[in-house]
Amino acid sequence: MKFVDVGNARSLPGLRLVLTTGVPGPWGEAAKGICHVKRLPYVAVRQEGGGENAALAAWTGQTSAPVAVWNDEPPRTTSLGILFLAERLAPDPPLLPDDADERARMLGYCHEIIGEQGLGWSRRLMLLHPILAAAGEHAPPAIARMASKYGYSAEAAEAAPWRVVAILRMLAAQLDRQRIAGRSYLIGTRFSALDVYWAAFAAMIEPLPEEQCPMPAGLRGLYTATGPVRDALDPALLAHRDFIYREHIGLPVDCLDER
Numbered sequence: 001m002k003f004v005d006v007g008n009a010r011s012l013p014g015l016r017l018v019l020t021t022g023v024p025g026p027w028g029e030a031a032k033g034i035c036h037v038k039r040l041p042y043v044a045v046r047q048e049g050g051g052e053n054a055a056l057a058a059w060t061g062q063t064s065a066p067v068a069v070w071n072d073e074p075p076r077t078t079s080l081g082i083l084f085l086a087e088r089l090a091p092d093p094p095l096l097p098d099d100a101d102e103r104a105r106m107l108g109y110c111h112e113i114i115g116e117q118g119l120g121w122s123r124r125l126m127l128l129h130p131i132l133a134a135a136g137e138h139a140p141p142a143i144a145r146m147a148s149k150y151g152y153s154a155e156a157a158e159a160a161p162w163r164v165v166a167i168l169r170m171l172a173a174q175l176d177r178q179r180i181a182g183r184s185y186l187i188g189t190r191f192s193a194l195d196v197y198w199a200a201f202a203a204m205i206e207p208l209p210e211e212q213c214p215m216p217a218g219l220r221g222l223y224t225a226t227g228p229v230r231d232a233l234d235p236a237l238l239a240h241r242d243f244i245y246r247e248h249i250g251l252p253v254d255c256l257d258e259r
C-alpha cells in the first residue's frame with residue numbers, strides 16, 4: 001500500500017491513519033479493518049516500528065501506531081479512540097452493540113485482546129523476551145525502545161504465556177456460547193469490532209498463510225506460537241478468524257510499503 005510521511009500528512013484534510021509499515025501489526029490491521037468495513041477513506045501515514053519516530057511524536061505526542069487524525073481534531077492514539085472516531089464518521093455499519101450490557105461485555109473482551117496486559121501486549125512481551133534475555137543492555141535500539149514502552153520485565157514476560165492461554169480459553173468459551181445460541185459472531189447478533197480485533201490479533205498466534213498475508217519471514221516465525229499458547233487456540237477461533245476476513249475485512253492483507 002502507499003504511505004506518506006508524517007511531514008506531508010500533517011497538513012492534509014480528512015482522515016489520516018498512521019500505521020507501522022511492512023508488518024501486519026494487529027492494532028494497525030484492526031484499525032484498517034474498521035475503516036474498510038465502514039468504507040472510510042484515509043491516507044496511510046508511515047510509522048517505523050521500534051523507530052525514533054520524532055516527527056510522529058511532534059504531531060501526536062507519542063511514537064506508536066496506529067493513530068487516527070481527523071482534520072484538525074486531537075489525534076486518537078488508542079484503538080478504542082480510533083473505533084469511536086470511526087463510529088462517529090461512518091455510523092453504518094455500527095461496530096458496537098446497541099444493548100448497554102452487551103456493549104459493556106464486548107468492550108471488556110476487546111480490552112483483553114487489544115489493551116495493556118491483553119493478548120497482543122502479552123504476546124509482544126513473549127517475542128521480546130529471548131532477544132532481551134540474550135542481549136541485555138546491548139539489545140538493538142528498536143527492541144530496547146519497545147521494551148521500555150510496553151512494560152517489559154523478565155517477570156512480566158514469563159507470566160505472559162499464561163495470560164494469553166487464559167484469554168484464548170475465555171474467547172473460545174464465548175464463541176461456543178454464541179454458537180449454542182445460534183449466533184455467528186463473538187458478541188450479540190451482529191458483526192462487531194470485537195470480531196475485527198480477534199481476527200487481526202490471531203496473527204500473533206497463527207498468522208494467515210503467506211499468500212493471504214505476505215510478511216517478513218522472521219516476523220512470521222516470531223508471530224507463530226508454539227507450546228501451551230498454540231495448544232490453547234481452539235480451531236473454532238481460527239475458523240472464526242478466517243470467516244471474518246473472508247466475509248468482512250477482505251484479503252489479502254496489504255501492509256508492505258510500495259515506496
Ligand SMILES: N[C@@H](CCC(=O)N[C@@H](CS)C(=O)NCC(=O)O)C(=O)O
Pocket residue numbers: 020025026027028048049050051063064065066077078079080114146149
Ligand atoms: N496504544 C495503542 C497500541 C499501541 C501499540 O501497541 N502499538 C504498537 C503496535 S505493533 C507499535 O506501534 N509498535 C511499534 C513501536 O512502538 O514503534 C492502541 O491502543 O491502539
